[in-house]
Amino acid sequence: MTTPGPTLVWLRRDLRLADQPALHAAAARGETVIPVFIHAPEEEAPWQPGAASNWWLHHSLQALAAELEQAGSPLILRAGPSLDTLRTLVAETGADAVYWNRLYDPACVLRDQGIKAALRTDGLEVRSFNAALLLEPWAVATGQGQPYRVFSPFWKACRQRGIDHDPLPAPGALEPPARRPDSLALEQLQLLPGIDWAGGLRAAWNPGEAAALARLQDFLDRTARDYAGTRDRPDQDGTSRLSPHLHFGEISPRQILRALRQTGLDTEHGGGEAFVRELGWRDFAHHVLYHFPHTPERPLNPRFEAFPWRESGTDLVAWQRGRTGVPVVDAAMAQLWETGWMHNRLRMVVGSFLTKNLRLHWHHGARWFWDTLVDADLAANTLGWQWAGGCGADAAPYFRVFNPQRQGEQYDPEGHFVRRFLPALKNTETRYIHAPGAGGARDYPAPIVDLKTSRQAALEAFNAIKNT
Known part of the structure; x- marks a missing residue:
């Protein structure tokens, strides 16, 4: 049997170690794992990340890099184009596999399809995974086989299909490459504003996986049981404020769902059910965008x-x-x-x-x-x-x-x-x-x-x- 070579794990908006399917699968191959983040915002045009998102991304990458360094395999930062960069890293490291977690924005879907086909033509093993949603956008359909346009029947179908899946543990020690590939310094990505307007963001937020888990725990301890009654009150601290952590993949919806149940919250009634529905709305938004990719620019109606x-x-x-x-x-x-x-x-x-x-x-x-x-x-x-x-x-x-x-x-x-x-x-x-x-x-x-x-x-x- 041929011994597998190193695996590149292409990180995007999945900046965590726990419940990280691509990283988990790469570690399970038993050889070197090389995590890489490629900065190529132009590939997401016309919806490349905005200024506030870039501020968060800088600090999230900073936190993830420290976690990966401790796990044994440092984060490699490069700038795009993504396909060229992945091919360069394959040549530099001898990698024979590239894994990533899926994105569902229209530009990313088209790009990733092309990259997957190209790398497979190169003879590489290429796999992608669901790390962001309870269910994939294509997992449920109407009785006529069409995508849903209304949330309630969509969510009913999701609940019937089953949304409770065990989160994956964080991998243990990762095998580092024999020679660390060159990496850009985080500052070279120029994600932070040239004129510092981000004081309010720094005061309000703490990006990163550890901060996401801490915010979830605080929500469970203080607010979750009363969420149905407090979530509409901006004068109260009645929401989870997990949305940016979810967007950047510092925490997964499966982790949140499991934490709600482990805390003893009833996810079928009351605050627990109201919060799980919000996770459902997040899945619904991705369902609609995936099936109607014109909607960022043109009305569905x-x-x-x-x-x-x-x-x-x-x-x-x-x-x-x-x-x-x-x-x-x-x-x-x-x-x-x-x-x-x-x-x-x-x-x-x-x-x-x-x-x-x-x-x-x-x-x-x-x-x-x-x-x-x-x-x-x-x-x-x-x-x-x-x-x-x-x-x-x-x-x-x-x-x-x-x-x-x-x-x-x-x-x-x-x-x-x-x-x-x-x-x-x-x-x-x-x-x-x-x-x-x-x-x-x-x-x-x-x-x-x-x-x-x-x-x-x-x-x-x-x-x-x-x-x-």
Whole structure:
């Protein structure tokens, strides 16, 4: 029997050691394991990572490199093109196998298919694995064999198929290469901003696998049981904030599901069930993106190709900078700018405001989130913005327009969230805190739009296309 040679493990958004199928399979071959990360953002165009994502990636790679060094096989950093770089590493190391974990963004799917075919033609063993989802996007289908467009039947099918799988342990000591291949220094990837605007991100986040596990444990200890009742309250610390860790693969959904059950949470009812459904929504977003790869650019509902969107650079900048005169919208945008993250309830509120009250194209929101969110994920971002615009999968009826004043009164009743992120309103009375214009508070702008009349204008615009 021929002894296997070294295995290259091509790391992407799977930056962990535990429940890491490609790394686990490579270690099981019994020979040298060479982990490599290839920086080739141009291969993900037109959705190459934004500035906040790059900040997170730098620190996540830093944490992973330390873990791999301790495990025995150092992380090799290179810059693309990916296929050329992998072939170069094969030649340098004598590797006869390349393993990786799958990505589902359209550009990555096409690239990876081409790389797999090319490397197999070279005579290499090439394998890919699922490390990111409970179920692959093609694992469930409707009775007619079609992809799902509505979450509830999709999730029912997933539960029937089975979502509980044992996470893989982290590998033991890894066999290092006889000669370490050359590696770029992390700083050479130039992921950090030239002008340091990331102070708020550093204060809010700690990237890496160990930090992801610690955040999960904190969520289980403090919040998980009450998640169903607290997850919509931006004035409370009621969510897991695991989304960036999940996006970069510092933790897997299978690890989370198993931890919920080991803690004794009922994943069929209450807070446990509500949180597992959020993992299901993440799978659903990838299901939709995989089967409808045009949706980052074009609406799933084709009638919205003719929707009469407005164009207003002034209104867009006011929304981006949190200067709309609508307190809960502005506080949410300030949270995004300061921390690189926004509470999910508020993502729906600011999305509705942009696409309905301002009637600006959802592309503007998707692009702004893409550059400013540390958890910017193409599947989730696309699903969320098409939902807000009324033109995507499982979208709310177009006539459902969030009233941001009422949303604020319901989910931030004492105004704690708004006051935290809008210092100009810190002395405003609670009964005015969510009112457009905020009671005439000094240094706070007047509303750029009337909520009632803009809602009516949005509905009239929809009426113009609904029968097309």
